[in-house]
Amino acid sequence: MSEPPSPRPGPSRAQAEPSTQPASRPTMRDVAALAGVGLKTVSRVVNGVPSVAPELAARVHTAADKLGYRPNLTASHLRRSDGRTATIGLLLEDVGNPFSAALHRAVEDVAMQRGVFVLAGSLDEDPVRERTLVSTLIDRRVDGLIIVPAGTDHSYLIQEQRAGTAVVFLDRQPTLLGADAVVSDNRDGARRAVSHLIAAGHRRIAYLGDKTSISTASDRFGGYLEALRSAGLDAESAVVRHELRDVEIAERAVTELVRGRQPPTAVFASQNLVTIGAARALAHLAMADRTALMGFDDFLLADSLRPAVSVMAQDPAAMGRLAAQLLFRRIDGDDSPGRTYVIPTRLVARGSGEIPPPA
Amino acid sequence: MSEPPSPRPGPSRAQAEPSTQPASRPTMRDVAALAGVGLKTVSRVVNGVPSVAPELAARVHTAADKLGYRPNLTASHLRRSDGRTATIGLLLEDVGNPFSAALHRAVEDVAMQRGVFVLAGSLDEDPVRERTLVSTLIDRRVDGLIIVPAGTDHSYLIQEQRAGTAVVFLDRQPTLLGADAVVSDNRDGARRAVSHLIAAGHRRIAYLGDKTSISTASDRFGGYLEALRSAGLDAESAVVRHELRDVEIAERAVTELVRGRQPPTAVFASQNLVTIGAARALAHLAMADRTALMGFDDFLLADSLRPAVSVMAQDPAAMGRLAAQLLFRRIDGDDSPGRTYVIPTRLVARGSGEIPPPA
DNA sequence: CTGAAAGCGCTTACAG
């Protein structure tokens, strides 16, 4: 209970001026008063308008520094004629997952170049959360919105577009709404991945995927089926497992399949976590060198596993960058019809996808 | 050149009302006029104040729906007596890297519970960028700031704290500033990791680390030295490599060391990317089963490499959560002296760290 | 070149 070094006023001060109430920030008026100039002159100096007498400008700067003045951007945005907040919203699946994080960084880089900040949020595949977060971002008057959608009805955004809020979809297409979208070539990428396995001689190729309500998952499944059909394989009796949401579930699914009566000789995993689960299951069963594995979407350390995992790599940096560029084009006034931009995937052969079927 | 379905007025319209100018959003005044009530009544209804006659409230709701009214939160924040924007700033090393992304998600979860949004930015270890981004976040009047600092002088934040902006440091301590900080037990964690290697019988233990200007790196180096000394090992002649910023550089450094005249029997890597580089180098040299490896900070798939990589795991979720909780405590008025909170690390033995030295 | 008035969309403080 030692006495603090600085003097502590009694409770009477706490009532008149509670200690939780910090000193408020100086405003332009304060600066103007101290500098002995008009409010508008301070505004000009702060905004770098050149037509101010050097002597006045100097006085303003001195006063501003003395008071520790910082302009209030939210007030300035409110009054500005363009009504811009220099803020965009970015709704991702989960800011903490690697794919979302890569998208985020790419968007940030484009936005920061324009002095625009990013309000990011995680949707966790929840359509209700999508609508809630879109709503509060609109209420904050973001200039635009980049959305990796969780829902399957985006007609609620029509009025927002009309009201002047730019909207771009990322990774997944909008539904019931015309808007720009940037997506991977999910269907074709999956088709090429599976064709790669077929070319190595495989006939029993299992599909392991996420829930089909996610459009990318169903597109990739479509590509899988297409590859089977165009090779004359029986797509009807193919081994298919949907709804694999995480590593453990995927691992169990693969373990079951491989231990089953007619184990697949190759596995196509439609997504990162599923690929990792599959690799893990094959390793545990000591089948990793005998069962081929192709994953959709690359991941860190895929090249360090044994065998190294072959994938159809997406390009999240290119996707995020393009989405941001499209958004700013819209914000700058482009009102052409919404378009979908497809970013190609790339086959990365590392070993697991090149394992031949048993002779 | 086909005619668009909707009528297109000529250039005269384009001048009076350019097509890039979207319809502006309705305001409270518009709603009040349509509902035939006062402005303040609309405000009450929008803010859920109960003392409004049900009949009036219904008229307001009808009018608001009809116009597609959305409240302008930035205007409301500007006028509100507490001056809060319900926004916090989060400055990370890089929103795209896994550790930063995990911190981000944890902060988001705490913030969203309070209806607070997060403006995130990447500093890329650049002190200038730190000051620039802090400045613009202050100008946007964020309620608080969570910073993974890049700089080594934070005295510039003293006036911001005084002006009422809450500041919490994350992962690294502030310098020349009193503020809350949430950090891992870097020094002690490193000491325990290296002691773990010593207990396995190692005497030549290499240190591989990031640049020493990063406080966490120097703390971990300190723990490494402490472990050597307390085991009576010669810290002076220890094999030490700093400035390893990425996987490739670390990989080269380890390759050189292991091929050298007195190769280490164990390696302590102070950071994720360095650990991965070390694992990769040992694998390529076919020394992974003969050279022990301990990393600081866990990473995805560490358990799937062969041998699986032992680490001192940090808890980014707990770190981010606590930082956010502390920030909101400050925002709510806590003005006690800044404190440092240390989150313990946990030794995860997976194999690589338990390899004994050659007999 | 400079500044007083009006207003961005809302809440506060105050009458009725």
Added chain:
DNA sequence: CTGAAAGCGCTTACAG
């Protein structure tokens, strides 16, 4: 319970 006036911190539109 309801609303007209004033004002948050700034920019716009307009005089001087």
